[in-house]
Amino acid sequence: MIQSVDRSLIILEYLKQHPKGLGVTEIANLLGVAKSTAHRLIMTLEEHGYVKQMEETSVYRLGLKFLEMSNIVVDQLNVVELAHPIMEKISKQTDKISHLVMLDDFQVIYIDKVETPSAVRIYSQLGRRAPIYCTGVGKAIAAYFDEAQLKRYLSENSFHKFTKNTYTEEKEFKQELERIRSNGYSVDNEEHEEGIRCVAVPIFDHLNRVNYSVSITGTSVQMTDQRIQEYLPLLKESAKEISSLLGSAQ
Amino acid sequence: MIQSVDRSLIILEYLKQHPKGLGVTEIANLLGVAKSTAHRLIMTLEEHGYVKQMEETSVYRLGLKFLEMSNIVVDQLNVVELAHPIMEKISKQTDKISHLVMLDDFQVIYIDKVETPSAVRIYSQLGRRAPIYCTGVGKAIAAYFDEAQLKRYLSENSFHKFTKNTYTEEKEFKQELERIRSNGYSVDNEEHEEGIRCVAVPIFDHLNRVNYSVSITGTSVQMTDQRIQEYLPLLKESAKEISSLLGSAQ
DNA sequence: GAAAGCGGTTGCGTAATAAGGAACAACTGC
DNA sequence: GCAGTTGTTCCTTATTACGCAACCGCTTTC
Numbered sequence: 001m002i003q004s005v006d007r008s009l010i011i012l013e014y015l016k017q018h019p020k021g022l023g024v025t026e027i028a029n030l031l032g033v034a035k036s037t038a039h040r041l042i043m044t045l046e047e048h049g050y051v052k053q054m055e056e057t058s059v060y061r062l063g064l065k066f067l068e069m070s071n072i073v074v075d076q077l078n079v080v081e082l083a084h085p086i087m088e089k090i091s092k093q094t095d096k097i098s099h100l101v102m103l104d105d106f107q108v109i110y111i112d113k114v115e116t117p118s119a120v121r122i123y124s125q126l127g128r129r130a131p132i133y134c135t136g137v138g139k140a141i142a143a144y145f146d147e148a149q150l151k152r153y154l155s156e157n158s159f160h161k162f163t164k165n166t167y168t169e170e171k172e173f174k175q176e177l178e179r180i181r182s183n184g185y186s187v188d189n190e191e192h193e194e195g196i197r198c199v200a201v202p203i204f205d206h207l208n209r210v211n212y213s214v215s216i217t218g219t220s221v222q223m224t225d226q227r228i229q230e231y232l233p234l235l236k237e238s239a240k241e242i243s244s245l246l247g248s249a250q
Numbered sequence: 251m252i253q254s255v256d257r258s259l260i261i262l263e264y265l266k267q268h269p270k271g272l273g274v275t276e277i278a279n280l281l282g283v284a285k286s287t288a289h290r291l292i293m294t295l296e297e298h299g300y301v302k303q304m305e306e307t308s309v310y311r312l313g314l315k316f317l318e319m320s321n322i323v324v325d326q327l328n329v330v331e332l333a334h335p336i337m338e339k340i341s342k343q344t345d346k347i348s349h350l351v352m353l354d355d356f357q358v359i360y361i362d363k364v365e366t367p368s369a370v371r372i373y374s375q376l377g378r379r380a381p382i383y384c385t386g387v388g389k390a391i392a393a394y395f396d397e398a399q400l401k402r403y404l405s406e407n408s409f410h411k412f413t414k415n416t417y418t419e420e421k422e423f424k425q426e427l428e429r430i431r432s433n434g435y436s437v438d439n440e441e442h443e444e445g446i447r448c449v450a451v452p453i454f455d456h457l458n459r460v461n462y463s464v465s466i467t468g469t470s471v472q473m474t475d476q477r478i479q480e481y482l483p484l485l486k487e488s489a490k491e492i493s494s495l496l497g498s499a500q
Numbered sequence: 501g502a503a504a505g506c507g508g509t510t511g512c513g514t515a516a517t518a519a520g521g522a523a524c525a526a527c528t529g530c
Numbered sequence: 531g532c533a534g535t536t537g538t539t540c541c542t543t544a545t546t547a548c549g550c551a552a553c554c555g556c557t558t559t560c
Contacts, residue, residue: 001290001294001297002254002258002290002291002517002518003516003517004517004518004546004547005294005295006294006297006298008255008258009294009295009298009300012298012319013298016319016322019322019325019326023507023508024507024508024509025506033548034548034549034550035508035509035549036509036510036548036550036551037547037549039508040251040252040547040548041252044251044255044256044259047251048259048263058507061326062323063323064323064352064354064377066316066320066377067323067359067360067361067377068266068377068379069262069312069319069320070316070317070319071375071378072266072269072312072377073312073314075269076311076312102314109318110317111314111317125321126317126320126321127314127316127318127319127322252546253518253545253546253547254517254546254547273536274536274537274538275536275537283519285538286522286538286540287518287519289537289539290518291518308537
């Protein structure tokens with residue numbers, strides 16, 4: 001591990017956590033280094049566009065370079081290109097948001113979203129990470145973990161209670177995964193965010209592994225059990241289509 | 251400038267240019283350093299999620315961390331949140347793509363996009379940079395450069411000819427900016443990409459500066475002059491609305 | 501109006517780190 | 531089975547990153 005590279009990336013992490021920006025002195029204090037050290041690290045990040053100094057306040061914020069790089073990362077994920085038109089169909093037919101997520105380091109990360117103008121407004125979901133155990137999209141993937149993977153997940157994860165509906169017992173969670181495998185879909189019953197419900201199904205790849213899932217998301221008022229049942233055939237068919245585009249035999 | 255930080259960010263740039271990924275030896279060769287040096291730089295980037303090693307091929311690619319950071323950057327741009335519902339209205343009423351762009355280092359960068367399922371498919375525009383002189387969105391901003399700014403832009407810019415419609419003469423370009431100020435809108439007449447036309451208008455901020463613009467984009471078949479005239483009232487009204495949300499008196 | 505304090509920035513000498521080389525392991529191709 | 535290549539690890543040393551001091555600009559206080 002190279003200390004100065006590590007430090008510069010930690011600066012980026014602090015700026016992530018402080019959206020209004022941070023000054024040189026604050027960054028030096030947070031990092032535990034001299035102001036001149038912090039300044040030089042920041043200057044190097046600024047040179048490459050990863051940070052930007054605000055004109056009036058002199059504080060530094062994350063730079064637009066991340067948008068560029070993000071664009072490239074998304075382009076590398078061929079599942080996004082394959083799934084997008086199918087998600088547009090889902091969103092149009094249900095007038096709801098459709099999300100595509102990917103498993104990464106025992107969390108899910110939102111890699112695409114399609115919405116309609118009247119769909120409930122949830123901003124900047126792309127790039128957002130979320131837990132597995134209390135999201136529909138996460139549970140839809142976890143249901144297909146192999147035994148070793150599930151064991152490792154459960155040993156590393158802690159069941160934080162986001163809402164009154166969040167599962168916090170390992171046994172309950174395992175039973176829920178059982179139900180999901182049986183039903184072929186999962187539901188986030190306001191387990192992660194109050195007022196938000198979604199239904200999700202897994203996407204299988206050419207090796208029949210599940211690293212992605214696709215969902216329909218709405219408010220808990222909109223997403224009644226009956227409505228979910230109505231949407232399920234479309235969602236399952238869509239996931240099947242995406243899976244087959246990825247080379248799955250399922 | 252800290253050399254090892256600089257090097258690690260240059261590695262990211264190489265990975266941006268090589269979407270299929272690069273191995274340690276290739277990166278070392280491109281950087282002109284020893285394999286062990288390259289390896290340690292890459293390991294540090296990987297530790298923070300900025301690169302990821304592919305399982306089968308051992309090559310490194312850009313990591314998902316960029317999606318996360320991009321999410322934060324977009325959240326910091328309040329113009330995106332303010333403009334988005336208005337862009338949805340534009341896209342719905344015109345059945346075309348609406349783009350929001352921002353000026354950055356004498357280029358424009360796409361910071362939001364709204365599309366409909368039947369709109370022409372242009373992937374991963376978000377985060378993409380484009381020239382000012384041959385895009386509707388860029389010209390809509392450049393038309394409002396002050397004299398010093400325009401002078402600096404013209405001294406730094408080179409007029410690469412993307413299509414047969416691209417302006418390559420400074421005089422022609424200046425005359426075009428004059429027309430845009432007079433008309434209150436600009437048109438990209440397949441100047442940047444063959445087959446793509448757009449109409450764009452500037453967005454004024456509270457200091458009456460123009461750092462953003464919003465557009466309607468479609469194929470050249472769809473975006474006839476007549477159709478553009480039809481769309482203009484909606485687009486101008488929308489830009490006015492966004493401008494006033496940003497505190498502009500215009 | 502002057503002084504104190506704070507933040508951002510710069511330059512220099514030195515301590516600590518980053519760098520390269522060598523070696524090793526794993527894999528591929530002939 | 532061997533040669534070649536790539537990725538990875540460890541150790542010594544050369545080079546860089548670091549911290550300190552000083553400076554500049556701005557704001558606040560007296």
